[in-house]
Amino acid sequence: xxxxxxxxxxxxxxxxxxxxxxxxxxxxxxxxxxxxxxxxxxxxxxxxxxxxxxxxxxxxxxxxxxxxxxxxxxxxxxxxxxxxxxxxxxxxxxxxxxxxxxxxxxxxxxxxxxxxxxxxxxxxxxxxxxxxxxxxxxxxxxxxxxxxxxxxxxxxxxxxxxxxxxxxxxxxxxxxxxxxxxxxxxxxxxxxxxxxxxxxxxxxxxxxxxxxxxxxxxxxxxxxxxxxxxxxxxxxxxxxxxxxxxxxxxxxxxxxxxxxxxxxxxxxxxxxxxxxxxxxxxxxxxxxxxxxxxxxxxxxxxxxxxxxxxxxxxxxxxxxxxxxxxxxxxxxxxxxxxxxxxxxxxxxxxxxxxxxxxxxxxxxxxxxxxxxxxxxxxxxxxxxxxxxxxxxxxxxxxxxxxxxxxxxxxxxxxxxxxxxxx
Ligand code: HEM
Numbered sequence: 053x054x055x056x057x058x059x060x061x062x063x064x065x066x067x068x069x070x071x072x073x074x075x076x077x078x079x080x081x082x083x084x085x086x087x088x089x090x091x092x093x094x095x096x097x098x099x100x101x102x103x104x105x106x107x108x109x110x111x112x113x114x115x116x117x118x119x120x121x122x123x124x125x126x127x128x129x130x131x132x133x134x135x136x137x138x139x140x141x142x143x144x145x146x147x148x149x150x151x152x153x154x155x156x157x158x159x160x161x162x163x164x165x166x167x168x169x170x171x172x173x174x175x176x177x178x179x180x181x182x183x184x185x186x187x188x189x190x191x192x193x194x195x196x197x198x199x200x201x202x203x204x205x206x207x208x209x210x211x212x213x214x215x216x217x218x219x220x221x222x223x224x225x226x227x228x229x230x231x232x233x234x235x236x237x238x239x240x241x242x243x244x245x246x247x248x249x250x251x252x253x254x255x256x257x258x259x260x261x262x263x264x265x266x267x268x269x270x271x272x273x274x275x276x277x278x279x280x281x282x283x284x285x286x287x288x289x290x291x292x293x294x295x296x297x298x299x300x301x302x303x304x305x306x307x308x309x310x311x312x313x314x315x316x317x318x319x320x321x322x323x324x325x326x327x328x329x330x331x332x333x334x335x336x337x338x339x340x341x342x343x344x345x346x347x348x349x350x351x352x353x354x355x356x357x358x359x360x361x362x363x364x365x366x367x368x369x370x371x372x373x374x375x376x377x378x379x380x381x382x383x384x385x386x387x388x389x390x391x392x393x394x395x396x397x398x399x400x401x402x403x404x405x406x407x408x409x410x411x412x413x414x415x416x417x418x419x420x421x422x423x424x425x426x427x428x429x430x431x432x433x434x435x436x437x438x439x440x441x442x443x444x445x446x447x448x449x450x451x452x453x454x455x456x457x458x459x460x461x462x463x464x465x466x467x468x469x470x471x472x473x474x
Pocket of ligand 1: 101109112135136137138148204295296299300301303304307344345346349401402403404405407408409410411412413415416
């Protein structure tokens with residue numbers, strides 16, 4: 053079969069394909085167009101995520117197609133040592149331990165350490181939105197894409213003036229690994245990725261030279277390292293920063309945009325959140341299940357692996373369809389219904405499962421919760437521009453909206469239609 057993630061139905065309506073794959077007779081599928089095995093059932097995806105001996109992370113951040121030689125030669129110059137998402141044990145165990153010691157990953161620690169920073173950034177962005185009341189604004193470029201980027205840049209201690217470059221490099225990494233760029237674009241994106249890596253190395257070098265007693269992540273990681281390469285090398289600190297800068301914002305931007313789309317595309321849902329903001333956390337959890345910001349994630353098999361009647365050979369790259377697993381009727385009642393009150397909602401796999409479980413899950417939840425809560429309070433009359441039709445960037449793993457144009461209204465005006473965008 054062909055998945056065709058860059059065109060066709062999978063791009064516009066992935067849930068229709070997930071349903072076909074889940075309901076079909078085969079337990080796993082081979083996507084001829086991608087050269088990837090597709091794993092869809094909740095139990096199989098969870099096993100693959102959790103079994104790092106049979107399913108390695110070694111190629112997780114390598115492009116899903118054969119790069120042209122020029123792009124490949126540039127990528128080969130990126131000498132970033134694998135850490136966390138791209139590493140297996142024992143490197144993964146050691147670098148994950150370092151991350152857990154230096155980066156808050158529980159709801160309580162995140163709130164305590166990053167809560168004020170998140171709230172300040174949300175307040176700034178919401179105030180800017182309120183100042184534009186009566187106009188049409190793109191909530192993706194002017195809110196959802198900005199908030200997590202500003203937060204992760206604050207958290208890492210990178211200079212705010214570097215935000216545009218970081219955004220462009222990190223968008224480029226996602227397009228290079230999970231997209232379908234032509235050779236000229238591959239070369240451009242590969243060069244951006246190399247520049248991004250060198251930038252992260254410089255961030256670390258500056259802290260090494262000028263002192264690292266601050267509260268930012270890089271300073272904390274350097275203190276944790278204590279000058280001992282057995283604990284963490286300087287390049288591993290840079291590699292962790294490199295991963296966090298991408299993982300920390302593209303995904304959370306997606307979650308905020310999906311939540312806003314889910315809330316605003318059915319006006320009664322938005323009104324309910326305005327009336328009862330205590331419902332926001334459950335709404336976000338259901339958004340994570342229903343349409344995850346990462347709906348496919350990679351592993352490579354280290355040996356032959358049998359799933360049902362099929363044997364996936366050793367050395368095969370597998371796309372774990374997290375979005376499909378979240379619609380498995382064996383786990384979720386009425387899986388294709390968006391229901392924030394469902395009892396089984398937290399069984400989704402949108403943050404992964406097992407040893408690589410997302411270290412930023414608590415931060416992502418906090419950002420999305422504060423953002424939606426503040427928006428319902430400050431702009432209760434927010435409405436999608438009437439001509440808007442959701443569309444996504446062509447990508448095999450990250451599901452990101454192109455845009456989310458809304459009419460900004462500070463008063464709830466339930467019965468009126470928003471004016472057309474200029
Ligand atoms: C909605 C937002 C997010 C989603 C959907 C998401 C999703 C995921 C998934 C599916 C994994 C598992 C990878 C695997 O099993 O190989 C993962 C790992 C990871 N995530 Fe997230 N993530 C989000 C937000 C964040 C944030 C805010 C950060 C940090 C600031 C972050 C940092 C990481 C890191 C470092 C890993 C690698 C962990 C490891 O390999 O041990 N993520 N994320």
